[in-house]
Structures are given as C-alpha cells and as structure tokens.
Amino acid sequence: MDKGIEKEEEEGGGGEVCDIGLGLGLSNYKESIVEPSLTLGLCVDAFGLESKGKQTSLSQWKHCFGAKRNTEIQTDEAATAKASFGRASDEEEDGGARKKLRLTKEQSSLLEKSFKEHPSLNPKQKQALAKHLNLRPRQVEVWFQNRRARTKFKQTEVDLVFLKKWFETLTDENLKLRKELQELKRYKFQSSVNTKIATSTLSMCPKCQRMTGNDDGDHAVLQSSKPFFFDHFPYSATC
DNA sequence: CACGTCAATTGGATGA
DNA sequence: TCATCCAATTGACGTG
Numbered sequence: 001m002d003k004g005i006e007k008e009e010e011e012g013g014g015g016e017v018c019d020i021g022l023g024l025g026l027s028n029y030k031e032s033i034v035e036p037s038l039t040l041g042l043c044v045d046a047f048g049l050e051s052k053g054k055q056t057s058l059s060q061w062k063h064c065f066g067a068k069r070n071t072e073i074q075t076d077e078a079a080t081a082k083a084s085f086g087r088a089s090d091e092e093e094d095g096g097a098r099k100k101l102r103l104t105k106e107q108s109s110l111l112e113k114s115f116k117e118h119p120s121l122n123p124k125q126k127q128a129l130a131k132h133l134n135l136r137p138r139q140v141e142v143w144f145q146n147r148r149a150r151t152k153f154k155q156t157e158v159d160l161v162f163l164k165k166w167f168e169t170l171t172d173e174n175l176k177l178r179k180e181l182q183e184l185k186r187y188k189f190q191s192s193v194n195t196k197i198a199t200s201t202l203s204m205c206p207k208c209q210r211m212t213g214n215d216d217g218d219h220a221v222l223q224s225s226k227p228f229f230f231d232h233f234p235y236s237a238t239c
Numbered sequence: 240c241a242c243g244t245c246a247a248t249t250g251g252a253t254g255a
Numbered sequence: 256t257c258a259t260c261c262a263a264t265t266g267a268c269g270t271g
Binding site: 099101102103138143150 | 247
Binding site: 145148149 | 258259260261262266267268269
C-alpha cells in the first residue's frame with residue numbers, strides 16, 4: 001500500500017502549517033523526512049478523537065483551525081506567483097483542504113512525453129521525473145495513474161465503436177443468410193414438385209435406355225444436370 | 240450555475 | 256509487510 005507514502009506526502013509539505021500554529025513537534029516525527037509530516041493524530045489527539053480517516057481528519061483540522069483558510073490563500077497566492085515548475089509542489093504545504101492543482105504546460109508535456117516512452121514508471125524514473133518537474137514523486141505517480149486510466153477509457157470508447165460496427169455487420173449477415181435459407185427452402189419445395197410431375201410423365205426408352213417424355217417421340221433426352229436452382233446463389237452470403 | 244476536466248483520495252487486489 | 260496498481264470517487268477549478 002502507498003497509504004503510508006500518501007499520508008506522508010499529502011501531509012508532508014506541512015512546514016507552513018506547522019509554522020502557523022501547529023507546533024506539533026513535527027520535528028519528532030522523523031528527522032530523516034525532508035518534508036515534515038503533519039499527522040492527523042496531532043489534531044485528533046489534541047481533541048481526544050480517534051478518527052483516522054483522512055477526510056475526517058482534514059475536516060477536523062479545518063474545523064479545529066478556522067483561521068487556516070487565510071493562510072491557505074496566502075500560500076496559494078505566493079505559490080501562484082512562483083515560477084511555473086515551482087508552483088505545483090507547494091500545493092499542499094498548508095496540509096489543509098484540497099486545492100486544485102493545474103500542472104503547467106511544461107510539466108504536462110514532459111509527463112506526456114515520458115508517458116509515451118514508458119506508461120509505467122519504476123521508482124528511479126519516478127524520482128528523477130519528479131525532481132526534474134519539481135513535483136513530489138507521489139504527484140508524478142498519480143499523474144501516471146490517471147493518465148493510464150484516461151488511455152484505457154479512450155481505448156474502451158474506440159472498442160465500443162468497433163464492436164457496434166461489427167454488430168451491425170453481423171446483423172446484416174444474419175439477415176442475408178436467413179433470406180438465402182428461405183429461398184433455398186422455396187426452391188427445394190418447387191423442385192420436388194417438378195420432379196413428381198416429371199417422373200409421372202417419363203418412361204425409359206428400351207432402345208437407348210434413356211428417359212424420354214411419353215409424348216415426345218424424338219427421344220428428347222433429359223439431361224442429368226444439377227437441379228435448376230443450384231446456381232441461383234453462386235456465392236454464399238458468407239463469402 | 241451546470242457541466243467537464245483533472246489532480247487527488249480511498250480502498251481493495253496483487254506480487255515480491 | 257510493503258509497494259504498486261487500478262477503479263471509483265471526490266473536490267477544485269475553468270468555461271459556456
């Protein structure tokens with residue numbers, strides 16, 4: 001699970017929050033962590049709550065520190081004023097309500113380019129990309145996840161169009177085959193009727209051993225050919 | 240203001 | 256147990 005990381009990262013960058021009033025002893029958290037984490041437990045503990053949920057905790061956090069919003073806005077404005085690549089990674093510095101981050105064109109295009117090269121990142125690539133884009137690794141990871149989801153969705157749409165067309169083709173084919181079958185049945189019936197009529201008026205010539213019509217003294221020979229309906233459908237609909 | 244987009248979150252599955 | 260992925264969802268923001 002990346003929950004641990006998520007927690008660290010999303011709550012990380014909490015330096016400013018820390019500065020504005022959650023003394024928190026964040027330094028106790030992990031000295032090795034570059035971006036000190038603001039654990040919800042701090043707020044929760046402070047109010048004797050047990051909730052571990054992120055959202056809950058965040059709302060508790062907001063609830064607990066109503067003044068935060070101003071700081072948030074200030075932070076945001078400050079962040080917006082920064083250079084493009086610097087902006088995104090500042091997004092969660094307040095550790096408060098989620099704010100919408102828009103990646104810059106440069107960041108997006110580089111991520112796209114990277115995605116085209118390899119739709120999945122190994123940790124090294126992720127780290128390098130994050131460093132290069134001045135984003136947190138988690139942000140890069142999330143971007144790739146969302147990007148894969150978008151790709152899959154688009155592919156599904158393409159597949160859907162293809163399947164619809166295929167379905168139409170098969171429906172047409174099915175209709176053609178049914179018609180052909182009906183015709184064949186009709187001709188078969190007609191043929192059997194004709195045969196009955198023919199046999200009732202035929203007799204064998206004792207001389208040449210061929211079938212002749214009774215009323216035809218010229219030995220009009222009946223060719224033993226294919227039934228007449230055979231060539232009506234030289235090509236099956238399946239061809 | 241409804242709606243679309245997209246970064247971010249959540250929770251479950253899976254493999255090492 | 257941990258890292259990673261995915262699906263579903265949330266929420267901020269831009270736009271018509």
